[in-house]
Amino acid sequence: MKLGYNFYQQDALTVAKELLGTLLVRELEEEKIVCKIVETEAYLGAEDKGCHAYQNKRTDRTEVMFNSGGCVYIYLIYGIHNLLNVVVNSKNVPEAVLIRAVEPIRGIEMIKKNRNIKSDKRENLTNGPGKLSQALDIDRGLNGYNLVTGDKLYIEQEETEENYELVCSKRINIDYAEEYKDKLWRFYIKNNSFVSA
DNA sequence: CACAGGATCCACT
DNA sequence: GTGGATCCTGTGA
Numbered sequence: 001m002k003l004g005y006n007f008y009q010q011d012a013l014t015v016a017k018e019l020l021g022t023l024l025v026r027e028l029e030e031e032k033i034v035c036k037i038v039e040t041e042a043y044l045g046a047e048d049k050g051c052h053a054y055q056n057k058r059t060d061r062t063e064v065m066f067n068s069g070g071c072v073y074i075y076l077i078y079g080i081h082n083l084l085n086v087v088v089n090s091k092n093v094p095e096a097v098l099i100r101a102v103e104p105i106r107g108i109e110m111i112k113k114n115r116n117i118k119s120d121k122r123e124n125l126t127n128g129p130g131k132l133s134q135a136l137d138i139d140r141g142l143n144g145y146n147l148v149t150g151d152k153l154y155i156e157q158e159e160t161e162e163n164y165e166l167v168c169s170k171r172i173n174i175d176y177a178e179e180y181k182d183k184l185w186r187f188y189i190k191n192n193s194f195v196s197a
Numbered sequence: 198c199a200c201a202g203g204a205t206c207c208a209c210t
Numbered sequence: 211g212t213g214g215a216t217c218c219t220g221t222g223a
Contacts, residue, residue, distance in 0.1 A: 041204070050204070061219060079216030081205050098204060117207080130205050174204060210212085
């Protein structure tokens with residue numbers, strides 16, 4: 001079952017938690033790739049110093065976060081990596097959920113081809129935000145893509161809901177966010193080997 | 198127009 | 211454990 005419009009209208013903290021265990025689907029010409037989301041982080045624009053849209057700041061880059069939930073916000077970090085975020089909450093409320101790590105379910109060969117690294121460890125294919133974007137062939141060309149109406153990229157509920165233990169922790173690499181850097185707004189599935197360090 | 202710096206990854210020591 | 215890659219974005223002149 002594909003997640004619908006209403007799911008994405010919730011606040012970022014709720015969506016970040018509920019996205020764990022759901023399936024991220026990427027339809028490429030050659031092959032369909034399916035991955036389970038195992039790690040997320042919430043970014044709450046208005047109050048969050050770690051968010052690009054802190055204090056509802058509008059720029060060309062953050063504009064997409066002001067859309068109503070259900071599209072993606074993709075941007076380039078360190079000149080190298082594309083990071084995938086899901087825009088959530090109502091129109092003009094700039095909140096987003098960063099997908100930090102996924103576990104490959106289908107399309108592993110395609111993922112390996114996209115990643116093109118020496119390491120043979122399966123975990124290294126998708127255990128980080130830059131890695132999973134490369135693995136799923138996601139770049140800024142997809143910025144603003146609509147997950148609800150689109151069929152090249154979307155998220156669906158797993159058919160058999162697995163039991164897993166949810167862990168909250170501090171977000172990663174946002175030391176500049178002052179008091180907000182210690183918020184427990186990172187969520188992951190306990191004991192899943194694809195969760196980033 | 199010029200510049201500083203970032204929600205990271207990989208290779209190597 | 212550490213450093214370099216590398217380019218887009220926001221800011222200020």
